[in-house]
Amino acid sequence: MVKNTKNEPFSWGSIQSPFFVLAPLDGITSSPFRRVCKKLGADVVFSEMIAADAVFYKSEKTLKMMSFHEEERPYIIQIFGKDLEKMAVSAKWIEENIKPDGIDINMGCPAKKVVSGGRGSALLQDFDLALKIAKAVRDATKLPLSIKMRLGWDEFNIHEFAQRLEKIGVDAITIHGRTKSQGFKGEPDWKAIGEIKKLVSIPVIGNGNVVNAEDSKKIINTSGCDGVMVGRGALGNPWIFQSMKEGKDYKPTWEETVEVALWHLEMSVEEFGGKKGIFDMRKHYGWYFKGFDGASELRKKLVVAENIKEVQDILKK
Numbered sequence: 676m677v678k679n680t681k682n683e684p685f686s687w688g689s690i691q692s693p694f695f696v697l698a699p700l701d702g703i704t705s706s707p708f709r710r711v712c713k714k715l716g717a718d719v720v721f722s723e724m725i726a727a728d729a730v731f732y733k734s735e736k737t738l739k740m741m742s743f744h745e746e747e748r749p750y751i752i753q754i755f756g757k758d759l760e761k762m763a764v765s766a767k768w769i770e771e772n773i774k775p776d777g778i779d780i781n782m783g784c785p786a787k788k789v790v791s792g793g794r795g796s797a798l799l800q801d802f803d804l805a806l807k808i809a810k811a812v813r814d815a816t817k818l819p820l821s822i823k824m825r826l827g828w829d830e831f832n833i834h835e836f837a838q839r840l841e842k843i844g845v846d847a848i849t850i851h852g853r854t855k856s857q858g859f860k861g862e863p864d865w866k867a868i869g870e871i872k873k874l875v876s877i878p879v880i881g882n883g884n885v886v887n888a889e890d891s892k893k894i895i896n897t898s899g900c901d902g903v904m905v906g907r908g909a910l911g912n913p914w915i916f917q918s919m920k921e922g923k924d925y926k927p928t929w930e931e932t933v934e935v936a937l938w939h940l941e942m943s944v945e946e947f948g949g950k951k952g953i954f955d956m957r958k959h960y961g962w963y964f965k966g967f968d969g970a971s972e973l974r975k976k977l978v979v980a981e982n983i984k985e986v987q988d989i990l991k992k
C-alpha cells in the first residue's frame with residue numbers, strides 16, 4: 676500500500692475539507708515548483724499531464740517528467756490518452772514503478788495538439804468512451820483515481836456522466852467551471868460545479884480563476900466544493916495556499932520572494948542540470964517579481980543570467 680509521509684495511505688475521502696490543490700500545468704508544475712507549493716501550504720500537488728502512449732513506450736523523457744521527491748506527497752500523476760489498453764497499462768506501470776499517491780485522468784485539456792487526437796476534453800464528446808477509459812484505469816490500479824474535466828464540450832452536460840464515474844469507482848472529480856468551447860474566456864461558472872457536487876458523494880474539487888483568499892471562499896460558498904484547485908493563481912504566488920487556508924491574503928516581502936525564487940532555482944538546476952534548470956526558471960522570474968518596483972527591468976536582467984551566481988548577484992543589488 677502506498678504511504679504518505681505521515682505513513683498513512685492517501686485517499687481523497689480522508690483529507691479534511693476544504694483542501695487546496697496545485698493544478699496540473701503543462702510545462703510548469705515540474706518537481707521543483709511542486710516542492711515550493713507543497714512547502715508553502717498546498718495539500719496535494721499534480722504532475723504536468725503525461726501522455727499515456729509515451730509511458731506505454733517507455734519514453735525516457737516522459738519517465739523523467741514523472742519523478743518526484745517524497746516531500747511532495749500526496750503527489751498525483753495525471754495521464755492523458757484515448758486508448759484503453761495504453762491508459763490501463765501505463766496507470767499500472769506508474770503505480771508499480773513511480774509509486775505516486777494517485778492517478779488522475781485528463782478530460783479537460785482544450786489544447787489543439789491534445790484534442791485533435793481525441794484526448795483531453797475531446798473525451799467529453801464521447802461519454803461512453805470516456806467511461807470505458809475510466810473503468811479500464813480503475814480496474815488496472817488500486818491507487819486513488821480522480822478525473823479532471825470541464826463542464827462539457829460546448830454545453831454544460833456532465834451531470835449523468837459524473838454520477839456514472841462515481842459508480843465505476845472514481846474517487847474524486849475536479850471540475851474547471853467552463854466548457855471546452857469557452858477555452859479560458861469569460862467567468863467560470865462555480866454554481867454549475869455546485870450542481871454536480873449535489874449529484875455525487877465523492878469529493879468534488881472546484882477550479883477556475885481562483886487567484887486569492889476571497890475567491891477561494893467564494894468558490895467554496897457558491898459550489899460547496901470539498902477542495903479548491905489553483906493553477907495560474909499560484910504562478911509567482913505559491914503563498915496562495917497559505918492565504919486560502921488563513922482566509923486572508925499573505926503578501927510576501929521582497930526578501931521572502933528572493934529567498935523562495937532562489938531556492939526554486941537551486942532545485943531546478945539540481946533536478947535538470949545547469950542549462951535546462953536555468954532556462955526553465957526564466958518564465959518564473961516575471962511571475963515572482965511582478966508588482967515590485969523595477970520588476971520589468973529586473974526580469975530583463977534575470978532572463979539573460981546564465982548561472983545561479985549571476986542570478987544571486989542581480990537579486991542582491
Ligand SMILES: Cc1cc2nc3c(=O)[nH]c(=O)nc-3n(C[C@H](O)[C@H](O)[C@H](O)COP(=O)(O)O)c2cc1C
Nearest residue numbers: 698699700701723724781851883884885905906907
Ligand atoms: C499553461 C497551462 C497549462 C495547463 N496544463 C494542464 C495540464 O497539463 N492538465 C490539465 O488537466 N489542465 C491543464 N491546464 C488547466 C489548469 O489545470 C486549470 O484547470 C486551468 O488553468 C483553470 O484553473 P486556474 O484558473 O486556476 O488557472 C493548464 C492551464 C494552463 C494555463
